[in-house]
Amino acid sequence: MNYISTRNNQKNFTFRDVFIKGLADDGGLFVPKSINQLKKEDLDNLKSLSYKDLAAEIIYPFIGDFMSKDELSSLISNSYSNFRVNDVVKISDLGNLKVLELFHGPTLAFKDIAMQLIGSFYQYHLRRDQKKINIIVATSGDTGAAAIDALKGKSNLNVFVLHPNNKISPVQRKLMTIHEESNVFNIAVEGNFDDCQNLVKSMFNDEKFSKAINMSGVNSINWARIIAQSVYYFYAYFKVGNSQPLSFCVPTGNFGDIYAGYLAKKLGLPIDQLIVATNKNDILHRAISGGDYTQKKVEETNTPSMDIQIASNFERLLYDIKDCNSEVTKDVMSKIRNNAYKIDKSDLDKIKKNFISEMLDEKETVEMIKVINEEYHIVIDPHTAVGVGAAKKLGLEKNCVVLSTAHPCKFPQAIEDAISKAENLPDSLKYVNERKEKFEVLPNDIKQIKDYIINSV
Ligand SMILES: *Cc1c(COP(=O)(O)O)cnc(C)c1O
Numbered sequence: 001m002n003y004i005s006t007r008n009n010q011k012n013f014t015f016r017d018v019f020i021k022g023l024a025d026d027g028g029l030f031v032p033k034s035i036n037q038l039k040k041e042d043l044d045n046l047k048s049l050s051y052k053d054l055a056a057e058i059i060y061p062f063i064g065d066f067m068s069k070d071e072l073s074s075l076i077s078n079s080y081s082n083f084r085v086n087d088v089v090k091i092s093d094l095g096n097l098k099v100l101e102l103f104h105g106p107t108l109a110f111k112d113i114a115m116q117l118i119g120s121f122y123q124y125h126l127r128r129d130q131k132k133i134n135i136i137v138a139t140s141g142d143t144g145a146a147a148i149d150a151l152k153g154k155s156n157l158n159v160f161v162l163h164p165n166n167k168i169s170p171v172q173r174k175l176m177t178i179h180e181e182s183n184v185f186n187i188a189v190e191g192n193f194d195d196c197q198n199l200v201k202s203m204f205n206d207e208k209f210s211k212a213i214n215m216s217g218v219n220s221i222n223w224a225r226i227i228a229q230s231v232y233y234f235y236a237y238f239k240v241g242n243s244q245p246l247s248f249c250v251p252t253g254n255f256g257d258i259y260a261g262y263l264a265k266k267l268g269l270p271i272d273q274l275i276v277a278t279n280k281n282d283i284l285h286r287a288i289s290g291g292d293y294t295q296k297k298v299e300e301t302n303t304p305s306m307d308i309q310i311a312s313n314f315e316r317l318l319y320d321i322k323d324c325n326s327e328v329t330k331d332v333m334s335k336i337r338n339n340a341y342k343i344d345k346s347d348l349d350k351i352k353k354n355f356i357s358e359m360l361d362e363k364e365t366v367e368m369i370k371v372i373n374e375e376y377h378i379v380i381d382p383h384t385a386v387g388v389g390a391a392k393k394l395g396l397e398k399n400c401v402v403l404s405t406a407h408p409c410k411f412p413q414a415i416e417d418a419i420s421k422a423e424n425l426p427d428s429l430k431y432v433n434e435r436k437e438k439f440e441v442l443p444n445d446i447k448q449i450k451d452y453i454i455n456s457v
Pocket of ligand 1 (some may be wrong): 026109110142143220251252253255256257258305306315383405406
């Protein structure tokens with residue numbers, strides 16, 4: 001499959017390029033040049049596969065130049081061997097709603113599903129190309145832990161994680177900072193997630209720096225993550241779809257997870273609505289409901305993994321909306337950078353064919369955790385509560401799957417506020433609370449952060 005950048009569709013890239021680079025040199029995001037839609041009989045052939053076999057079938061067409069299908073299958077099998085449920089994910093009922101539990105991996109959030117695979121992809125790549133890679137990643141809390149777990153101790157690579165200092169939950173932080181492997185580096189940036197993301201983007205755009213350290217990235221803009229995530233949309237559809245189109249409600253920050261659903265729909269999966277559920281950092285809700293894509297200041301909430309105002313993957317959707325015109329996309333992106341972009345009516349109509357949105361504030365989120373606990377005697381994490389609440393507000397509970405993106409024990413404060421109860425770590429992760437933490441606090445200053453990295457590699 002050939003890939004292009006959303007800001008220049010004249011130049012072709014292979015999957016290997018796309019995977020290792022993460023972001024295109026022109027600042028654009030990689031997307032497939034074209035996508036073949038699956039036919040009804042293709043879907044029929046997929047419907048009774050195990051999660052791992054399904055993953056191989058969905059992912060292989062996107063990465064055929066990278067490895068053989070047999071290699072991919074065995075790599076998937078290894079990557080998911082440390083999940084706490086056999087089929088990687090689990091589906092449960094919440095009244096009429098279905099909940100797709102994506103948090104059964106080693107660091108308790110959906111990020112593990114793509115990241116464990118990506119860790120294996122790096123290892124595979126480095127068997128052929130021995131040049132040491134430095135992976136730099138910004139995190140709003142969960143990506144960093146997932147990346148570190150997937151990459152710690154692997155030879156020929158380092159992983160540097162930038163998280164916003166004091167703006168993530170203690171459990172989120174501990175899952176990143178307790179590791180002793182010498183290839184793991186944690187930087188707590190005195191800023192918010194968007195600052196961390198901007199620092200990583202500017203390091204990528206600094207060709208001299210990124211070449212010097214052989215930089216690579218695993219943020220949610222990495223195409224490999226998107227394809228790994230679209231697998232669970234297929235899996236959920238085959239388990240609960242009953243040949244009816246399904247809607248998916250997705251707690252959203254960077255627009256990566258829900259874009260994976262959009263990709264599944266483009267591949268031919270019968271998806272009705274994709275519901276973007278946000279917290280009060282609601283740029284995507286304002287955009288999708290009324291075309292307002294102006295950035296406001298990021299506010300801290302009890303759903304920190306969604307405290308984001310720059311939804312990077314939205315560029316991939318804009319490229320589609322702009323009829324795959326990369327010049328126009330580039331223009332729009334520069335308007336967005338200057339905070340001077342409003343989505344016009346015809347573009348908005350196109351977006352609304354596939355997406356609707358809703359928002360929950362912090363009080364509503366806590367209330368939702370409480371109501372669900374009273375009604376169904378289960379504890380959901382605050383991000384999942386935003387998803388459940390959005391589906392309920394929209395009255396879309398039938399034929400709807402909410403993505404449950406994290407284990408509740410990662411966000412004990414919100415759970416405590418809702419039901420006055422502590423939510424414990426699973427037994428296999430209890431040791432996390434005992435270990436010593438290691439991280440470096442640095443100012444939101446590109447030069448100091450680059451110096452720290454250069455001196456560590
Ligand atoms: C990352 C994350 C999200 C947001 O996912 P995006 O792909 O950034 O939209 C939601 N919930 C949790 C728990 C997360 O870790």
